[in-house]
Amino acid sequence: MFNAGFDIGGSHIAGGLYDARCNLVRRVDEPFPQGRPEEVPALVARMAGELCEGLARGALESVGLAVPGSIDRARERVINAYNLGFHDFPLRARVQERFPDAPVLLGNDADLAALAELHAGAFIGAQCAVLLTLGTGLGGGIIINGRLWRGGMGNGCEIGHTILDMSGEICTCGVRGCAETRCAASALAREARAAARARPGTLINERTGGDPEKIDAKFVVDCARAGDAAALFVFDRYTDALSSAAASLINTLDPEVIALGGGLSGAGEFLFAPVREKTRKKSFYREHARIVPAVLGNDAGMLGAALLYDDDKK
Template sequence: MYLGIDLGGTNIAAGLVDDNCKIIRKNSVPAGRTRPFHEIVKDMIELSQKIIKEEGLEDSDVEKIGIASPGIANNEKGEIVYASSFPDFRNAPVAKEFKKYFPESEVYLENDANAAAFGEMMAGAAKGKSNTVAVTLGTGVGGGIIIDKKIYSGFNNAGGEIGHKVIVCDGLECECGRRGCWEMYASGSALIRQTKEAAKANPQSLINIITNGNLEKINGKMVFDAADKGDVTANEVISKYIKYISVGIVDIINVFRPGVIVIGGGISGQGERLLSPLREHAQRESYGSVDMKTEIVAATLGNDAGIIGAAMLWRQSK
């Protein structure tokens, strides 16, 4: 039996996973991310023990434990080196703390986006593919790179930050300090910002009617709903937004040539409305486009990807 823990900015989620990458029991608790390290780890451990007990197992029945965390994770040292959303996590010895309670279990650590990508490869949209890039369009743009069925973390475990490649020189300022980062144009947050700006500039737009004039209500789904009803402004926003995503996707294809690119995040729920134009752009713009074989698909595991990927991290050594 394997245990996967996904340390998120809002919740800590954990689940027991079997040999077939199926979650047999899971639960979550609030993360309380601004709290001291030892308090958060205590909650992670107690949540894990609760799930194990509810399944009628002993702690010693868990062979492997995987922990997915935001930021930089050093698996060799068993530390979360840095996680911007968890201020007290600086070279945090997470594995050491877990070994106190699970002395017979092997403990693995990985960046959350990488773990989610690994989960999609093991049991989701990229199952059966050796080379995969997962792109998550959320608050920012996260990414996980799988090469020959192993996570690519780069030097110092800090690689794979695809959301921070520049697509607009001297563009919008990103929280990372650079300008023009991909996530400033292709994230779910970016779509909401772009929709608000367009609605303000075009008061006749259906977007203003859907929101009753309160643009703070805007979410990613609303602009697609307005576009489906024929709203010109909404269609223009979506067209431009998809082009921004496409620019980054084509860059990924040209550099890595993965067998599949998996698109995750809430916006991926738009399905072919999003994916079809992405494929068309990739086919047209990727280098040697006549031979472009990379599939572009939506993620299928949702929030379970991190749990499954974390629980299965040990399989990279197989």
């Protein structure tokens, strides 16, 4: 039997066909139909057709869909996926209509990345683990008792919107002090832009030629590695915040592993060493979660989508 997983992103849709051992046997990519999200179901069906070419009828066990957005408790509708243009869209049913023989399942991409790490990445063998994805936002997924945690009421989880800094800045969601305001990769870039404005003589300014748009998280890491005081200052504040988020998860859930994903996690020990050291000081327990890089990268959502059917049966 085979399972298909689709990671539906703002720029493109990636589809993968996986065998029973989670090996990727075929993949297809298509650009996202910008401005025409209602075309996604037909596009997914066409991509699935390509993936399954030559397969026996009934060999496709399930079709999983990963979307970067919030999903209703029945896991039928995409409530909001701003990058895709889905708002209260019944995506599961619209795709299901095109697959009479295989169940279609819907999940949040960060959740599904955690599920993928459980089966084939940083969480193998773990019963309890947390993935934090450091990107434009702060995404996350939780594994509890060896399964994807879908929330006690089915709402999923939004670790990025736990409150970490009550006296801090207002989040895009409207609440003051969400972890996302401090731990997203974009927060590092935003604070570096502010620091650069405040201190004109920094390496950040020199390297950007005064254009703050050139400052992203990787740029800040590069300047910090080069010893720039302003970049080191904001990077230190960033690891303060990320270690506080990690310690909060440890002191609540006590997971065995916390994995950091997203581009910024590529900074390696320059990021992980201070985060581990600061988390150790803030953790209530002597023995606590390992903090490691996520393993699966860009294909995590696609693989997680293919695993949804199996995880659901547990």
